[in-house]
Amino acid sequence: MCNIEKCQGLPLVADMETSSMISCLGVKIEFEVEPKNISFEHILLYRKDFRILTLANKSLVPLIWHFLGVETIQDDFTVSDTEGLLMPLNKQEVRFDFSADEVKPYFKRQLKLEVFDEEGRGESLFTETITLSAEAIDVMVDVLFGNEGVDYIDFGKVKVGNEYQQPFQLRNKGKYDIVCKVEVEVPTETSVPRLDEMISVLPHTGTVVHGEKPFQMLLATSLTSDRPTEQRRCGYGWCVVRQLCTLQVS
Incomplete structure (x- = not known):
């Protein structure tokens, strides 16, 4: 509102009143x-x-x-x-x-x-x-065979129909325990049919604890061939350890 009055001998004086809206929104930071x-x-x-x-x-x-x-x-x-x-x-x-x-x-x-x-x-x-x-x-596993300096398992001469076993060990030199699975893989060029069915690992899975104590395993064979045969380096073992790391063990 604005009121203006003229007074004798005095300049014009403006009497002004104004109003405005002020708002504020408080926000909590989360x-x-x-x-x-x-x-x-x-x-x-x-x-x-x-x-x-x-x-x-x-x-x-x-x-x-x-x-x-x-x-x-x-x-x-x-x-x-x-x-x-x-x-x-x-x-x-x-x-x-x-x-x-x-x-x-x-x-x-x-x-x-x-x-x-x-x-x-x-x-x-x-x-x-x-x-x-x-x-x-890193996974550090040593494979220990029966004879020092030998990196394979030799069954020697075996009789058809009988089962034979050879021990080997896995030693975990790493910091943590590992879970392993050992499988036998037979090359396609072998002359003995179903050789993979004649060779097995006992046990084929297990937990290898870290430290000096090795994990005991057995490689067993039972030949069913109907004729004498000789095989050299006929099978390969694969040790599959935790988180899909693989290494050849024989």
């Missing part, structure tokens, strides 16, 4: 990170694995985020995203990859997550420390 500890446990040499970190903006306003210290983990891990804008009530997944390119003892690395308003002003609204841990290991 930001979640899951998980805070990313563990790759132990990964076999030359293998790769990944983990997912989930960022959740549970606020009603957009938020920007970024990692601090990415350069300190780049020799060990790769990160799909290092910063971003997260809209209200949305989630974002960040992928961490680890490659076991060389044997590495157990180690930890840390990243700091900072969250700001959409303009990136002032101090961070939310912070969290992300811990990453991993270990790159």
